[in-house]
Amino acid sequence: MLLDRPDPAKVKALDDAQAALAALERSKAKRQEAWERDSLANREKSGASAADWSPLKPLAFSAVDGATLTALDDGSVLAAKGGPREIYTVRLEAPRQPVAALRLRVLTDDSLPSRGPGLAGNGNFVLTRVDIRHGGRPVAVASAQEDHAQPGFSAALLLDDDPATGWAINVGKGSAPGAKMNAPHEAHFLLAEPIPADGQPIEVVLRHEVNDYYNIGRFAVDASPAAPATLGVEKLFSVLSLDPAGRSADDKKYLATEFDKADAGKRRAIAAVSAAKKALGFGETVKTMVMRDLAEPRETFLLVRGDFLRPDTEGGPLTAGVPAIFPGLAGNPGHPDRLDLAKWLVRPDHPLTPRVTVNRVWMRYFGKGLVATENDFGTQGAYPTHAELLDWLSRWFVENGWSMK
Known part of the structure; x- marks a missing residue:
């Protein structure tokens, strides 16, 4: 199935925009105080007065x-x-x-x-x-x-x-x-x-x-x-002229509202947050493939001579598992799932996974693997040229946490 997942770059853009807006909110008191002081100073400097209507x-x-x-x-x-x-x-x-x-x-x-x-x-x-x-x-x-x-x-x-x-x-x-x-x-x-x-x-x-x-x-x-x-601006400057200690609650709310109107930086920050949110809206997400188990797994049958039109219904449905030659799946023995299979593939005692992996790394470095048939370790594959070296490398690989470094 496909799920819509947010684009990580756009998520980061929204996080950055919200952080910038939050920083402005934290500094609002100091910035408003400076705005009030500068507004009064500019008015006194210009000698502005009430309009003569x-x-x-x-x-x-x-x-x-x-x-x-x-x-x-x-x-x-x-x-x-x-x-x-x-x-x-x-x-x-x-x-x-x-x-x-x-x-x-x-x-x-x-x-x-x-x-x-x-x-x-x-x-x-x-x-x-x-x-x-x-x-x-x-x-x-x-x-x-x-x-x-x-x-x-x-x-x-x-x-x-x-x-x-x-x-x-x-x-x-x-x-x-x-x-x-x-x-x-x-x-x-x-x-x-x-x-x-x-x-x-x-x-x-x-x-x-x-x-x-x-x-x-x-x-x-x-x-x-x-x-x-x-x-x-008569009302604004009449309130600004009041001693801050003597301003009423309504005066303070009024000045906060007027400062928000004049705060170009905050308006830009709000616009940036809105733009980032819009970018994360419907149709702007990244589709990601995910898998999940059915509530009731489908029945699977042995196919006679590999023909999908000839399922062996008489033998009954098969259960999930691995070839009997290998160690069995751990976890839930009654209903093993893909996670059980993944854990089985990286068991420390798994005979194939580490050997196949280190053989492919060897081939990338030296042009030819210790086992020449890198995709076939079965009966049709080649024997390792240095079996003990392959064993040692696979054991070292597992003991080092399957690290590819």
Whole structure:
């Protein structure tokens, strides 16, 4: 039978990758401490401060599938349930100063399911893409980040072309300590080039292309002239600024989560482990031939004159054994198996095995064995040219543990 066995080289690759990841985990405390110290030092050196956000008043808005959009006094827009996968288009007032980043705030409201900020029954949403235009031309976004994301649904996914991915805010395994879904949240979009203050309005398109009725329920858009590096880090640096002895358990968990996000070495190590595991998956193993005994051995009969079509059924089935001229098999005399035969072949008093072996070694060295017919030590074979030497070599071979060295 054939068994799938792992490729030893791939097993070693997985072991090495897991060892590297374990080493990173053991050094995590020291590496996180250095990261915290360096992050604070770099912020102080750059003089970075919180972004200066200014709300952009909505001038006009529409939804493609019947949702009712209403502008509220605070500049936010409230949506009433429309089609299952809505696309909102909002035209915003022209900025008074250049815009380096836009902020999308999703807000709670008593009119929304579970107070929102989404229109799903639990208040969640899945925003799959954000498009920004200015003066009729698309605006390139360099990166996106959020204050909270459902695991696997970060704001960075808003920038791809996959309608099945996007930003969502449910809380699950891997969420930051204290994270809440039914609370205000925000995503920051860092522009590749600033939008000039040229009097032209900004247009934002919000697409919901996965999960029916997972549309945003209330939102607002703000602008900032701040450099991208200053955005989205206020909470992180407020916690980093605390005396380590005074940090709460939630603060410590939050910093550990943020460090994991920033730890490129650990991400590479995890990717290496995943790749090694994938290589050991189905179809990547080596097939190895193995043998095993049947629960009930097949019956074997003497073949009359060697003809397999003429088994001697009258004489009855044969039992496992060796020719009577040789010493019998040890072990289980009733049902000897292949292991018993293997042990019998290397018995110290076996007359053939050591002699045949040393004769073949002699032949490899000298071109001709002490017995010229190396494959025939029977009645048709040649007599040894030096019988006593053959006996001595075979005895020496056995006494030295059958070593071929």
